[in-house]
Amino acid sequence: MVLKEGLRTLKRVFLWLILLAAGLLGLLLYGLPGVRHLEIFIPMGTCPMAKMSLRDNFTGLLNLWARPDVLTCTSWGAPILWDGTFDPDVAQQEAIQQNLTIGLTVFAVGRYLEKYLARFLETAEQHFMVGQRVVYYVFTERPAAVPRLLLGPNRHLRVERVLRERRWQDVSMERMRTLHAALGGRLGREARFVFCMDVDQHFSSAFGPEALAESVAQLHAWHYHWPQRLLPYERDARSAAALAPGEGDFYYHAALFGGSVEALRELTAHCTQGQQRDRTRGLEARWHDESHLNKYFWLYKPAKVLSPEFCWSPEIGPRAEIRHPRVLWAPKEYALVRD
Helix, strand or coil: HHHHHHHHHHHCCCHHHHHHHHHHHHHHCCCHHHHHHHHHHHCCCCCCCCCCCEEECCEEEHHHHHHCCCCCCCCCCEECCCCCCCCCHHHHHHHHHHEEEEEEEECCCHHHHHHHHHHHHHHHHEEEEECCCCEEEEEEEEECCCCCCCCCCCCCEEECCCCCCHHHHHHHHHHHHHHHHHHHHHHHHHEEEEEEECCCCCEECEEEEHHHCCCEEEECCCCCCHHHHHHHCCCCCCCCCCCCCCCCCCCCCCEEEEHHHHHHHHHHHHHHHHHHHHHHHCEEEECCCCHCCCCCHHCCCCCCEEEEEHHHHHCCCCCCCCCCCCCCEEECHHHHCCC
16 A cells, blocks of 8 residues: 555656656747756767867868867767857968858848848948958849948949749748759859858858858757757658658758858759648648758758857847857847738
8 A cells, every 4th residue: 555655656746747847848948038048058969079180171170179168060070160169360361362252142022121131231241251252142022222332342242133922931932942043143153152141130240261161051049959859840741841750960040051052052952842842732841941951951961060159149148158149130020020
């Protein structure tokens, strides 16, 4: 009798612990901002190559051991760039020697144009690839409304007209198709490397050639501490973007990705084909083009990963590991900018 009662007590305690864990998890994911700060105690892991030499085509020898507080490389040997792990001067000189032209694309459709584009371009002129040859490509349905800025030497602005989609989700998903066409056209002829970014953010400090690589993925600021099983991948097995349980390395942010023209042509073709396949089946991935981007980077690993310092959300608040944010999200005002 005593044994049975003891087992019942243990069972009740175990169930309460499960409920407590579920409640804390719910608060972490969806609830109180203060509870979210507990995720800093979730270990990111350690770089197995931190004691070895890892050389990058632009930054030279990387100091992976300089940041023992964070994960500085992937399991497939790609660097994860954090402040202190690279020498920006080395990257600057290497890019100058190669006489590169670097593209930066942004979509400014509907109210996003008036709300965000001017600050995006103004801060890009201050911080993006300063000293390099740069070509901006702005995609919008209203070319005449694009602000005309005084650009520095060897920096140019191109404006490309796109159709206005009925839903904001369609704007997001059609981006890959439009980028694929542009990379196969004038943009692909002008630039050797290209970064694709969302307009509702701005540059806050130097974003230089240290970020260049054949393919570049951005760790999502809201998910970089989370264990794999909690990452918001597409889980509907019918979708071309689906990742099965156990699949996926990190969760990447579609607000910033880049690479060589050739690599981006492959990425955008893959995502466009996946979206078309889903559309014919009456499906729409959970996070639209971002879901397909994450599927692509699971299949074809990025050559370089940017830490959340390169695209940070001030809403998260200060964190000791975020020493030098380079791009900051603007406050999300969806009710204002989305139809």
